[in-house]
Amino acid sequence: xxxxxxxxxxHSAVYSIGQFINNFIAYLLIPLYGxxxxxxxxxxxxxxxxxxxxxxxxxxxxxxxxxxxxxxxxNTQIFFxxxxxxVLVNSIILTxxxxxxxxxxxxxxxxxxxxxxxxxxxxxxxNAASIVPLAFYKAKEKSTSYVLYNSLxxxxxxxxxxxxxxxxxxxxxxxxxxxxxxxIIVFIIFTISFIPKIKICFDWxxxxxxxxxxxxLLPHSIALWGMISLNRFFLERLSGxxxxxxxxxxxxxxxxxxxxxISFFSIWPPFFFRASDNKYNCEILxxxxxxxxxxxxxxxxxxxxxxxxxxxxxxxEQFWPGNVIVPIVAxxxxxxxxxxxxxxxxxxxxxxxMFIWIGGLCLIIxxxxxxxxxxxxxxxxxxxxxVVTYLSLLVITQYVASRYYSFKYDYxxxxxxxxxxxxxxxxxxxxxxxxxxxFWIKILIFVIYLFCVYLFKIVSxxxxxxxxxxxxxxxx
Numbered sequence: 001x002x003x004x005x006x007x008x009x010x011h012s013a014v015y016s017i018g019q020f021i022n023n024f025i026a027y028l029l030i031p032l033y034g035x036x037x038x039x040x041x042x043x044x045x046x047x048x049x050x051x052x053x054x055x056x057x058x059x060x061x062x063x064x065x066x067x068x069x070x071x072x073x074x075n076t077q078i079f080f081x082x083x084x085x086x087v088l089v090n091s092i093i094l095t096x097x098x099x100x101x102x103x104x105x106x107x108x109x110x111x112x113x114x115x116x117x118x119x120x121x122x123x124x125x126x127n128a129a130s131i132v133p134l135a136f137y138k139a140k141e142k143s144t145s146y147v148l149y150n151s152l153x154x155x156x157x158x159x160x161x162x163x164x165x166x167x168x169x170x171x172x173x174x175x176x177x178x179x180x181x182x183x184i185i186v187f188i189i190f191t192i193s194f195i196p197k198i199k200i201c202f203d204w205x206x207x208x209x210x211x212x213x214x215x216x217l218l219p220h221s222i223a224l225w226g227m228i229s230l231n232r233f234f235l236e237r238l239s240g241x242x243x244x245x246x247x248x249x250x251x252x253x254x255x256x257x258x259x260x261x262i263s264f265f266s267i268w269p270p271f272f273f274r275a276s277d278n279k280y281n282c283e284i285l286x287x288x289x290x291x292x293x294x295x296x297x298x299x300x301x302x303x304x305x306x307x308x309x310x311x312x313x314x315x316x317e318q319f320w321p322g323n324v325i326v327p328i329v330a331x332x333x334x335x336x337x338x339x340x341x342x343x344x345x346x347x348x349x350x351x352x353x354m355f356i357w358i359g360g361l362c363l364i365i366x367x368x369x370x371x372x373x374x375x376x377x378x379x380x381x382x383x384x385x386x387v388v389t390y391l392s393l394l395v396i397t398q399y400v401a402s403r404y405y406s407f408k409y410d411y412x413x414x415x416x417x418x419x420x421x422x423x424x425x426x427x428x429x430x431x432x433x434x435x436x437x438x439f440w441i442k443i444l445i446f447v448i449y450l451f452c453v454y455l456f457k458i459v460s461x462x463x464x465x466x467x468x469x470x471x472x473x474x475x476x
Contacts, residue, residue: 034315041172043245059128066210067135081198084132119176126183133194156182223359231382247379250322254329261337300330328383335390342401349404
């Protein structure tokens, strides 16, 4: 048992580190965007990114999930050769259709077809062709290779974008060209390394089995995409590119908290499944969940405290109004983290089919919330629409999951945590001093906040020690 648990945690740790590195590299570009692009230009990048994400799902049809599920049931070379050939051909066909459709009927109000839309579509094609090779390394549990190859695109962007943006001073068009070149470089490297491992062929039985598994996942994936991304589309149409750019930078900074959630939930599911299967003491699960929630909330409070200072450091003055978006997005990310707990329960009880209905319902809520709140409040409305969306996702998923599995949360401790956090955020929000004195006062207040989290017994040394000893005891 120890060997298996060690194996799971080892790969989870590698994936978490890889995700952190990728997010870190992506955030390194934020100061460049904030200082070398206008709000309109950053709005173009953010809004075309919405289109690219949904097309990536349609190009691949979520077959990377099927690759992980069925790769051990077939000859590796034939299996991955079949999936890669289909994704490549499907991407070529859909890229051609998308280029023609967007040239004939431009879906954007303020974004030109060429070079912005056309270059984005070509980048999606090369990115889609790299998905199956990545799935190969994940399916074979070659976590280190997966992380290295997955980071390759981020590193390529980190190299090419500054060259076009800073050295050649090409603005947003330079960013589009840089992304395309980075995608082509990664595609060539992936192809050279991947082709010797597969057989170029097409097996109808493998494709049919894989498609049958992956297609039901597609609506849920698109729904989740819509919840986080549609706000940029509505902002571009209803409020303008400048507001879309300001909101997008606030969203990017607020979503840094997502790194904590991804790291925590790379470890939580295997531990929860194992503990539930073997009927471990539920108190351990309750405490670990409470600590996870505490880290999310404290991280959100810290990010919200210093949002104004972060904006002043990373972006030009034209972006500074976006600092008010960060606390709202941070709240939404916390709600997303809370949603992950009941979503893991649905996976455990094998009710993943419920995700389709939950995702579809919440996508409708997201569309309505974005339309009405953005029309009313502009970029701030987009932030609150995200909160409404994730709150709906949490409430609905928790209700459905509770019908199949009863998981006890420490509601008393979690309530104290939220009340303390709200009080301290209101204190910080009321400060109206000059920037530097206010910065040092914020640090002092944040230290007091952390002390209060400890003082009100939300966490304690004894509990941390006890939980850690029980985890070690159960895993040995």
